[in-house]
Amino acid sequence: MLFYSNLQSSMAHLQTLQLHQFRNIHQAELHFGPGLNLLVGDNAAGKTSVIESLWLLASGRSFRSHKPQQLIELEQKQLVLFCEVMQHDRHYKLGLQRDHQGLTLKINAEKQPSQSEFARHLPIQLLTPESHRLLEEGPKARRQFLDWGCFYHYPEFMPNWRHYSRALKQRNMNLKNPENRRDAAIWNPIMIEAGHSINQLRQRYLKEITPYILAFCERLMPELHTQAEFQFYPGWPATKPDFANLLHDNLQRDIQLGFTQYGCHRADIKIKINKNEPLIGLSRGQQKLFVCALLLAQARFLAEQTQDSVIMLIDDLPAELDLSHRINLLKLLDELKIQHLITTTALDLIPNPNECRAFQIHQGVIKPIN
Ligand SMILES: Nc1ncnc2c1ncn2[C@@H]1O[C@H](COP(=O)(O)OP(=O)(O)OP(=O)(O)O)[C@@H](O)[C@H]1O
Ligand SMILES: [Mg+2]
Structure with a gap:
């Protein structure tokens, strides 16, 4: 396949993870x-919690709880996570502490004002039994897919995204407040300027990544002959392409609604598989494989462009895929030299686990398996 040349041997990888409470x-x-890492344990042993801890380090969020307090061990007052990463031949120590006062983040003992530097050192991708929701539910997950790529590839994306988000928040606050509704329009110029850049970068990323997605679909589901099409929706109707005019003309309507109806915060990707909606064109298993293809495409594109490599977390692999598709995916991860952490309830559900690091987890206690 055309993408497998030029893989660098010095790619980033996660060396250690420490969890406390x-x-x-x-x-x-x-x-x-550096390759396959397996975490084996019964139900409720704590497998998803390990995956969740890495996701928390990388993104500052949990994928299953909005309340940070729930992440702290019962009857304890704080949690601490610490990991070591090698990236471009440099060594980074990332520490996160959460207690009732809030969050403290440190890289190489230096305090960090935001999570974004953590994300830079930990380009993590996540596949869980719920990942097919990317195709099923509203546009948020598809926007996050685009923004993950824009964040790592285009340095101008993050400042523009911050400007846009702040302006949108202020505008919506004004729209809701009867005393200064008319002030909402003050935020239009920032939203228009930042929105223009976000829009361009998202479109560019989708265009650049599309051939990779198609190639990985073919590789993961050769039986399907997938004809996938991706159409970018910027967050406002194609019939009204001028976002500046649209914001201006819709002020009255936005005041009635109490929020900003159109903008980058409503962007989406319209996906068609063999001319159908993904939910019609694909079985449940194929939907999961399609999401795998999206993630692998991102990983490969990142490796080619930046020599950075993602760390792929796959929670409950057997729940995701049957044996032949599992073998296929593991082979691909190995070829792509992607470091991956996979959880499973039984070791024998993972084909050929010889070339791997394996851990057993039982009631929250983790031990290496020889
Ligand atoms: N804050 C907490 N303090 C202590 N225990 C907790 C806390 N939050 C969750 N738990 C418990 O931790 C256990 C581990 O949950 P986890 O979802 O990580 O297990 P798992 O190994 O992924 O299980 P499964 O195979 O069913 O997916 C559960 O029994 C859960 O009730
Ligand atoms: Mg679990």
């Missing part, structure tokens, strides 16, 4: 290998 894990330390 995180969910049901009181204290644990994992030393990862």
Whole structure:
């Protein structure tokens, strides 16, 4: 396949992870290998919690709880996560502490004002039994897919996204307040300027990544002969392409609604598989494989453009895929030299787990398997 040349041997990888008072894990330390890492344990052992801790380090959020307090071990006052990453031959120590006062983030012992530097050092992708929701639910997950790529590829994306988000928040606050509704329009110029850049970058990313997605669909689901089409929706109707005019003309309507109806915050990707909606054109298993293709495309494109490599977290792989598709995916991850952490309830559900680092987890206690 055309994308497998030029893989760098110095790609980034996660070396260690320490958890302290995180969910049901009181204290644990994992030393990862560069390829396949397996975490094996019964239901409720704490497998998803380990995956969640890495996602929290990378994104500042949990994928299953909005309340940070729930992440702290019951009857404890704080949680601490610490990991070591090698990236472009440099060593980084990332520490996160959460207590009732809030969040403290440190890289190499230096305090960080925001999570974005953590994300830079930990380009993590996540596949869970719920990942097919990217195709099923509203546009948020599809926007996050685009923004993940824009964040790593285009340095101008993040400042523009911050400007846009702040202006949108202020505008919506004004729209809701009867005393200064008319002030909402003050925020239009910032939203228009930042929105223009966000819009361009998202379109560019989708265009650049599309051939990679198609190639990985073919590789993961050769039986399907997937003809996938991706159409970018900027967050406002094609019949009214001028966002500046649209914001201006819709002020009255926005005041009635109490929020900003159109803009980058409503962007989406319209996906068609063999001319159908994905939910009609694909079985449930194929939907999961399609999401895998999206993630692998991002990983490969990132590796080619930046020599950075993603760390792929796959929670409950057997729940995702049957044996032949599991073998296919593991082979692909190995070829692409992607470091991956996979959880499973039984070791024998993972084909050929010889070339791997394996850990057993039982009631929150983690031990290496020899
Ligand atoms: N804050 C907390 N303190 C202590 N225990 C917690 C906390 N939050 C969740 N738990 C418990 O941690 C356990 C581990 O949950 P987790 O979802 O990580 O298990 P799992 O190994 O992924 O299980 P499954 O195979 O069913 O997906 C559960 O029993 C849960 O009730
Ligand atoms: Mg789980």
